[in-house]
Amino acid sequence: MDLYYLPFVSACRSVLMVVKALDLDLNKKILNTRKGEQLNPDFIKINPQHTIPTLVDNGFTIWESRAVAIYLIEQYGKDDSLYPKDPKKQAVINQRLYFDMGSMYPSLANYYYKVFVTGQFGSEEDFKKVQDTFGFLNTFLEGQEYVAGDQYTVADIAILASVSTFDALDFDISKYLNVAKWYENVKKITPGWEENWQGAQDVKNARIAHSNRTRTRNMDFYYSPRGSGCRTIIMVAKALNLELNKKQLRLTEGEHLKPEFLKINPQHTIPTLVDNGFAIWESRAIAVYLVEKYGKDDSLFPKDPQKRALINQRLYFDMGTLHDSFIKYYYPFIRTGQLGDAENFKKVEAAFEFLDIFLQGQDYVAGDQFTVADIAILSSVSTFEVVEFDISKYPNVARWYANAKKITPGWEENWEGLLQMKAMYEAQKTSAK
Template sequence: MDLYNMSGSPSTRAVMMTAKAVGVEFNSIQVNTFVGEQLEPWFVKINPQHTIPTLVDNGFAIWETRAIVVYLVEKYGKDDSLYPKDPQKQALINQRLFFDMGTLYEGIAKYFFPLLRTGKPGTQENLEKLNAAFDLLNTFLDGQDYVAGNQLSVADIVILATVSTTEMVDFDLKKFPNVDRWYKNAQKVTPGWDENLKSVYFFHYRSSNVSVAMPNMDLYNFPMSPASRAIQMVAKALGLELNSKVINTMEGDQLKPEFVKINPQHTIPTLVDNGFAIWESRAIAVYLVEKYGKPDSPLYPKDPQKRALINQRLYFDMGTLYDALSKYFFPIFRTGKFGDQEALDKANAAFGFLNTFLEGQEFVAGNQLTVADIVLLATVSTVEMFAFDLSKFPNVERWLKNAPKVTPGWEQNVESLQQGKKFLEGIQAKEKEAKA
């Protein structure tokens, strides 16, 4: 069950809390609407309306938060308490859900969400409509502990996700005493509340701080290189924009004094984040997730065992897979020929190891996409520049074919590969001319 979502958004938080209440888990796939990922062809194919969150449950795709939460309760709920079968109780819950979508959520979106784009809230008219929406909710809650009946329902969960968005801003709920009372009580009885609050605060941090830091984040790179492509995909997964500064290693840019001053090891990619310089792509990937990812990001979780497995795969990439591929394939850029038979044997052995890691798994280090997948995908996808048959490694081939569906920034990775392929074809054409 995949949930395409954007962490911190009220809609996503509503679905997450409902999932917690019914005891289901998702494979969380981030879709960053700030950078337009919802418009990418692979996502539009899943959801032509290109909205988040979107749930895909064994091939069944459904979107619109309120439709998703009802579906989850009806299919996976242990009972019908969150969405009773009684028509009158259902009707009241449905009314509150439509009220949230058309009145309350719309009011919050039009007044508060401009802050994320412009740094300023909406107009006075927007504020008045928002206050009117809270007045209505206050009326619904007069003498009641829940928004639709005498027990917690999906209506409470959805509206709670919406109202908790006000934690990001200076908005006094005490003006609406019934809402304030309900909100304080809801926190005690709603599964997943702590995770909801963390996501609110993280979303606020991302929207108010990361955008400021991004213009000062420079990535010195060579776009065709696997290491550079890996960092571009990690950045995409985190919604970061890096100021790309191309270092053409074929012309020796990495040896120029101004670059050696930044990185005395003169390797690419090198990241400079507000004066802090770090190199080695795998170290950069982990750093970006640790600093700019959501708390306990699935890309690099806090759990020591999960991290250990991810780290093992990252070291495997550097010391075995990337090393083998670079020694067999990369000589063609300098000499016009691949490496020797020994180099090919080592490349095949490395792919054999990776094939074993992927036996019965969709991802290389656990049950979800991590930085290990992104880094290894950047390495493995390099073979698409050459005539190399991956069918000998069926698990690797399957994993690579799945990459466009789950890996943010995959299209940019492919574009860089195509540039590399054209560059190689140019070298080969010049060699033919020289021989002629």
């Protein structure tokens, strides 16, 4: 009895658990569909549809996991408990098996498995179908212990394989009370659960590995380590565990004005991100985009409209007030050796006074949690430190700054970029003397 399978595939895992429940021995033959092994001529002779799992039992060939499972039970089961002979019970079991194939698996594939093709999950509508599917399953389980009635059957095994895959991919099953209760029970009583769970973990690990490869390969980041906005993105990427394909542009040599870069960003500014063909610039827009697309949760940019409004206000404050004051007072010195005028310095002080007020009685710049606004403003405030602005005059800012440096991923790289700016600043001071 040969079984062609891949532990990664939930349908294959359901057959393995049925085999375990029947205490059968199989000659397992792994067929790696991700490498196209199912298209080998030898396998196509066995199964012209070239799908797994495929069972060959003494010359008899059958595929489609639910058909394989029922065949094994009817051929080798010591009794009919996993697939009762009663027509009504069989009808309910069959309905649940078709539900698994026609609803559960498609919702899994359409939302979660898209990451293997596009590098990201499916649409909100795809996720809604996942939720609907679990809602149906929750209804099926109302007032009963098993998915097809009052006894444990092959339907429980098949649906367990699917639900455990959702679990491994971090879908919150706890919201569906009947499903959660059933799931905890069948994990304990189903033979072969451990092997099934290992296969489900393989799915999770493959998703993470694929996402990391996609992010690294397709995400080009045009930047300068000295730029405040560029350093913001470096810290945001670090917080999201993203790898950027960094492409440094030397503005002093006019590299941002080259035709090939102007095609990407006609405004010829940095930072500029190109994510799998999608180009976006302006650091705060990039930061929010990365958080919304790649964040594991919404903590850095919460979905709550009021929290978002406050974060957005702080981001606009950073661009239009805090960073702007640096540009007008300190930046001329780096270029010409002359600081801005007294009026410009008052704008620096006013910006820090505003920020000090924002931080009164709170740990973070936009409320009670660390967000993308803290990262952006940290980049700006740290820039003022290297030009010797006295941050200590603003106690709330100083307290926040000391903490933000400790907790923000990527701070060290941010500081390395600032040291390059500081070297330019010190060289200009020496030259001015």
